[in-house]
Amino acid sequence: MAAKGIGYKEHALTQEEVRQLFAQAVKAAGLRGKKLLCIIPDSTRTCPLPFLFRTMCETAGAEASKLDFLIALGTHPPMNDEAINALLGLTPEERRGKYAKVGIFNHRWDKPDELKHVGTLEADEVEEISRGLLREAVRVEVNRRLDDYDHVCIIGPTFPHEVVGFSGGNKYFFPGVSGPEVLNFFHWLGAMLTIPVIIGTKMTPVRQVVDRAAAFIKKPKLCFSLVIHHGEVYGLYTGTPEEAYEKAAELSRELHICYVPKPFKRVLSCAPKMYDDVWTAGKCMYKLEPALADGADLIIYAPHITEISYTHGKALDAVGYHVRDYFRTRMEQFAHIPRGVLAHSTHVKGIGTFINGVEKPRVNVILATRIPKERCRKVNLGYMDPDQIRVEEFAGREEEGIAHIPKAGEMLYRLTDGSVPRIPGDKDLV
Numbered sequence: 001m002a003a004k005g006i007g008y009k010e011h012a013l014t015q016e017e018v019r020q021l022f023a024q025a026v027k028a029a030g031l032r033g034k035k036l037l038c039i040i041p042d043s044t045r046t047c048p049l050p051f052l053f054r055t056m057c058e059t060a061g062a063e064a065s066k067l068d069f070l071i072a073l074g075t076h077p078p079m080n081d082e083a084i085n086a087l088l089g090l091t092p093e094e095r096r097g098k099y100a101k102v103g104i105f106n107h108r109w110d111k112p113d114e115l116k117h118v119g120t121l122e123a124d125e126v127e128e129i130s131r132g133l134l135r136e137a138v139r140v141e142v143n144r145r146l147d148d149y150d151h152v153c154i155i156g157p158t159f160p161h162e163v164v165g166f167s168g169g170n171k172y173f174f175p176g177v178s179g180p181e182v183l184n185f186f187h188w189l190g191a192m193l194t195i196p197v198i199i200g201t202k203m204t205p206v207r208q209v210v211d212r213a214a215a216f217i218k219k220p221k222l223c224f225s226l227v228i229h230h231g232e233v234y235g236l237y238t239g240t241p242e243e244a245y246e247k248a249a250e251l252s253r254e255l256h257i258c259y260v261p262k263p264f265k266r267v268l269s270c271a272p273k274m275y276d277d278v279w280t281a282g283k284c285m286y287k288l289e290p291a292l293a294d295g296a297d298l299i300i301y302a303p304h305i306t307e308i309s310y311t312h313g314k315a316l317d318a319v320g321y322h323v324r325d326y327f328r329t330r331m332e333q334f335a336h337i338p339r340g341v342l343a344h345s346t347h348v349k350g351i352g353t354f355i356n357g358v359e360k361p362r363v364n365v366i367l368a369t370r371i372p373k374e375r376c377r378k379v380n381l382g383y384m385d386p387d388q389i390r391v392e393e394f395a396g397r398e399e400e401g402i403a404h405i406p407k408a409g410e411m412l413y414r415l416t417d418g419s420v421p422r423i424p425g426d427k428d429l430v
Contacts, residue, residue, distance in 0.1 A: 007235030025238035050089025068103035072176025119216030141179025163190035169245025170214035188339035263293035265401035271302035279309035283409035291413035323352035
């Protein structure tokens with residue numbers, strides 16, 4: 001069955017259109033008397049969650065015997081009650097009153113007793129999916145709360161994504177509510193393929209891994225895949241995670257990719273406050289890399305950021321930021337570091353070469369944050385004092401190869417001619 005829904009390139013859906021689509025999908029899913037768990041994004045995604053939360057409570061809440069929400073944190077830190085209330089637009093009084101029976105939970109990837117083994121991707125299958133890049137068995141775990149419900153629902157946006165191609169669909173299970181082994185595996189697979197090759201591509205080897213892992217979850221699944229543009233809902237598709245993702249990714253490709261005629265030489269990529277460490281603000285590099293010239297300066301401008309990663313800071317201090325082959329050529333040396341951390345390192349540093357012990361990144365990545373110069377140098381990134389940057393000096397200079405991106409991280413930039421920077425010697429596997 002194809003996904004149902006509406007999507008526009010020219011204007012947003014009305015709230016009534018969204019409500020109707022929710023109501024129709026809930027009715028078709030047969031949720032009366034069932035226990036329903038909704039998986040939702042955290043605060044690092046642009047999404048009108050307050051409206052969507054209330055809409056789901058009004059529609060599914062009237063049908064289901066139990067309605068709860070699980071925040072798809074991946075490896076992001078857990079959210080406290082204040083942050084959850086802000087995420088969902090709730091007052092403390094509403095949490096204790098009108099929505100007192102609605103459970104809202106953080107996913108905890110780092111607590112084994114909160115995870116359940118649901119299957120294993122065998123080595124032969126991994127080798128086939130990865131185009132021969134990796135051969136290993138991969139243990140698949142998900143949040144064990146899924147066992148307590150009759151149906152599982154995904155509600156979240158779709159954007160171009162650095163690891164999987166486009167976000168959305170089954171990605172809300174992996175890494176959203178998964179255990180560490182599978183998420184570390186497929187993040188490294190994405191790093192092997194590199195961001196310029198994979199980002200903004202609808203079907204990738206990593207998407208195949210995510211979809212295959214989701215097949216181990218033996219629950220009826222309903223997905224609301226949204227396409228958010230300028231903070232509003234331009235598209236909403238319902239169906240299975242695979243069906244809804246397929247349609248949402250098509251619209252996202254139309255709305256979220258900005259084509260430029262020539263590569264940028266210098267970019268001020270401004271991180272919105274929803275990215276509160278470099279781990280999340282790295283998207284300011286990811287979404288620009290395909291449109292950067294060789295030797296370009298990419299400045300991640302985020303005066304509000306004081307930390308590399310609240311979850312993985314110690315590991316990143318230990319290994320720093322490097323091009324892929326710095327790690328790939330000697331993986332045994334870094335076996336104690338989660339491969340998801342190594343993947344993030346290569347994603348932020350960008351593509352480049354590591355030959356005869358000499359590392360040559362294609363782009364110079366510079367942090368203009370509150371992270372001290374000494375620490376930036378320690379992790380192998382450039383430094384600029386954010387207080388010395390005059391944002392207006394970057395604006396309106398695209399013809400010179402200079403760009404100011406006021407809210408970086410969700411729009412993908414590509415060259416009009418379709419060319420993609422690649423690491424010399426890499427095969428075309430996507």
